[in-house]
Amino acid sequence: MSTHHYYQLQGYFRELIELKTLKSGSKLPSEREIGEQFKLTRVTVRQALQNLEAEGLIYRQNRKGWFVTPPAVVYNPSSHLSFNLYVTEQGFVPHTEKLMQQIEPANAYIAQLMNIPEHAPVLYLHRRRYINQRPVLIEKMYINTRLLPGIEKEDLTQSLSQLLKNNYQREYRDMDLVFKSTSLPSSAADDLGISAGQPGLHIERINYTADKQVLEVDYEFWRHDAVTINIAIRD
Amino acid sequence: MSTHHYYQLQGYFRELIELKTLKSGSKLPSEREIGEQFKLTRVTVRQALQNLEAEGLIYRQNRKGWFVTPPAVVYNPSSHLSFNLYVTEQGFVPHTEKLMQQIEPANAYIAQLMNIPEHAPVLYLHRRRYINQRPVLIEKMYINTRLLPGIEKEDLTQSLSQLLKNNYQREYRDMDLVFKSTSLPSSAADDLGISAGQPGLHIERINYTADKQVLEVDYEFWRHDAVTINIAIRD
DNA sequence: CAGTGGTCTAGACCACCAC
DNA sequence: TGGTGGTCTAGACCACTGG
Numbered sequence: 001m002s003t004h005h006y007y008q009l010q011g012y013f014r015e016l017i018e019l020k021t022l023k024s025g026s027k028l029p030s031e032r033e034i035g036e037q038f039k040l041t042r043v044t045v046r047q048a049l050q051n052l053e054a055e056g057l058i059y060r061q062n063r064k065g066w067f068v069t070p071p072a073v074v075y076n077p078s079s080h081l082s083f084n085l086y087v088t089e090q091g092f093v094p095h096t097e098k099l100m101q102q103i104e105p106a107n108a109y110i111a112q113l114m115n116i117p118e119h120a121p122v123l124y125l126h127r128r129r130y131i132n133q134r135p136v137l138i139e140k141m142y143i144n145t146r147l148l149p150g151i152e153k154e155d156l157t158q159s160l161s162q163l164l165k166n167n168y169q170r171e172y173r174d175m176d177l178v179f180k181s182t183s184l185p186s187s188a189a190d191d192l193g194i195s196a197g198q199p200g201l202h203i204e205r206i207n208y209t210a211d212k213q214v215l216e217v218d219y220e221f222w223r224h225d226a227v228t229i230n231i232a233i234r235d
Numbered sequence: 236m237s238t239h240h241y242y243q244l245q246g247y248f249r250e251l252i253e254l255k256t257l258k259s260g261s262k263l264p265s266e267r268e269i270g271e272q273f274k275l276t277r278v279t280v281r282q283a284l285q286n287l288e289a290e291g292l293i294y295r296q297n298r299k300g301w302f303v304t305p306p307a308v309v310y311n312p313s314s315h316l317s318f319n320l321y322v323t324e325q326g327f328v329p330h331t332e333k334l335m336q337q338i339e340p341a342n343a344y345i346a347q348l349m350n351i352p353e354h355a356p357v358l359y360l361h362r363r364r365y366i367n368q369r370p371v372l373i374e375k376m377y378i379n380t381r382l383l384p385g386i387e388k389e390d391l392t393q394s395l396s397q398l399l400k401n402n403y404q405r406e407y408r409d410m411d412l413v414f415k416s417t418s419l420p421s422s423a424a425d426d427l428g429i430s431a432g433q434p435g436l437h438i439e440r441i442n443y444t445a446d447k448q449v450l451e452v453d454y455e456f457w458r459h460d461a462v463t464i465n466i467a468i469r470d
Numbered sequence: 471c472a473g474t475g476g477t478c479t480a481g482a483c484c485a486c487c488a489c
Numbered sequence: 490t491g492g493t494g495g496t497c498t499a500g501a502c503c504a505c506t507g508g
Contacts (some may be wrong), residue, residue, distance in 0.1 A: 004476085004477065004478090005477080005478075006477080030492075030493060030494080031493080031494070032492085032493080032494095040478085040479090041478065041479050041480065042494090043278070043477090043478065043479075043480095044477080044478060044479085046494090046495095047477085047478095050432075051418065051431075051432035054417075054418040054432055054433070054434050055417060055418045055432070056416075056417050056418070060494080062486090062494085062495095063485080063486055063487065063493065063494050063495075064486095064487070064493085064494080065493070065494075066494090077466075077468060078468045078470075173470055174467070174468060174469050175467070175468040176466075176467050176468075177464075177465070177466045177467075177468065178463060178464065178465050179414060179463070179464035179466075180307070180463045180464070181291075181416045181434060181435075181436045181459040182289075182290060182291050182459070183286065183289040183290045183291070195494095195495080196286075197286035197289055197290070198289070199289050199416060199434045199459075200416075201416045224416040224417070224434075225416075225417075228413060228414070228415045229412075229413065229414035229415070230411075230413050230414075231312075231411075231412045231414075231466060231468075232409070232410070232411050232412075233313045233409060233410040233412065233466075234409050235313075235408055235409065239496065239497090240496080240497075241496080241497090265473075265474060265475080266474080266475070267473085267474080267475095275497085275498090276497065276498050276499065276500085277475090278496090278497065278498075279496080281475090281476095282497090295475080297475085297476095297505090298474065298476075298504080298505055298506065299475080299505095299506070299507095300474070300475075300506095301475090430475095430476075
């Protein structure tokens with residue numbers, strides 16, 4: 001079938017990765033080195049690498065080089081497990097970094113969802129989350145401070161679901177989820193240290209309390225290769 | 236921020252598309268023409284176009300050119316609506332084509348799920364689905380013929396959920412869903428008439444009957460720009 | 471058959487990274 | 490400071506599309 005050069009090169013690396021000759025997380029040779037070995041120009045080498053990136057087998061860190069993608073974590077929103085818990089359970093090491101936090105006036109959309117006046121204060125929280133030292137997820141969220149007074153004074157790098165349970169006797173229940181496969185917006189790409197325009201997974205999540213009030217509105221931007229979504233629907 | 240040539244070109248087309256100067260489904264000028272207009276080489280023009288493709292704003296059809304992406308359809312698996320229904324409801328025109336159909340022996344995975352002996356016959360069905368004449372989805376499914384005897388003699392371009400309801404008094408109930416953002420496998424890309432390696436959305440779905448038997452195992456490959464997933468989780 | 475997108479060559483310069 | 494990835498030029502040939 002296709003005997004294009006980039007296609008053969010993809011096959012070459014795919015095999016090395018599947019056989020674990022190239023181990024998860026390890027660095028590929030430089031583009032020039034690969035080109036020399038296969039007598040190809042960098043343009044062709046890069047096409048192959050970019051296709052493998054779209055496939056999720058390799059990824060790049062800004063100007064550092066190409067690396068073999070580690071296994072994806074399985075994210076099951078309906079399990080109500082926190083990021084820290086499900087990442088740990090699957091044998092990875094989670095880490096969370098707070099990039100920004102501020103009280104700000106709710107925009108029309110958020111205000112309507114939370115049933116509060118427009119411009120009423122909400123807590124905006126911006127976090128970066130890691131799996132095994134690799135930044136995989138940018139989170140931007142709006143938290144209903146009326147239901148969670150004083151939450152802005154807590155340590156907001158911790159699991160919010162734990163915090164809600166321990167300090168407010170509240171738990172996540174119902175959720176509305178929207179998934180869209182699209183490229184990362186440049187702000188999120190910058191935060192993840194990758195070049196803009198890379199494929200990504202965008203999730204919008206609305207969390208409700210048991211009595212149907214909106215606790216939190218969440219925007220998540222995942223590296224597309226870092227996560228698999230798993231949902232069980234039981235009526 | 237970035238003043239790279241491809242970046243500016245992306246901004247140019249993004250604006251035309253957002254202002255609807257370039258309407259949904261319309262064709263962009265040829266790559267050479269764009270290059271001439273902006274004094275750029277084709278390599279640079281193509282980088283901009285490929286980024287816009289990752290963003291989901293434009294798409295290409297094999298060797299035919301670049302087109303403005305129509306709005307995505309919203310797919311809500313928990314609503315149990317058939318493809319034909321939800322596509323129609325959202326103002327689009329659905330169409331289904333049967334590519335292949337055959338009775339074949341179940342592999343180990345399918346057999347275990349369906350609780351039937353390995354190599355027992357199952358119905359394999361391979362379909363292509365369109366929205367407004369545009370092929371957006373490849374479906375490969377394994378159907379439990381024990382629960383649905385004679386189904387292979389029906390018209391299998393129609394909605395399976397309708398067929399189940401009308402002829403077998405069965406309905407889809409519980410489902411297990413797995414989503415993964417990855418590039419399209421070359422077989423699916425060929426079926427969709429796009430070049431391999433394009434980003435895509437892969438869905439695996441297991442459909443259960445009310446009494447927890449596996450009716451059907453479904454593998455779906457979507458154009459990544461054609462669909463938004465929407466799920467409500469209610470415990 | 472003219473023009474298109476798909477593939478590829480052989481260079482170049484730059485900003486940034488690791489040493 | 491040498492080497493890397495990111496960007497870009499100026500060509501080329503091919504397979505295929507559409508008139």
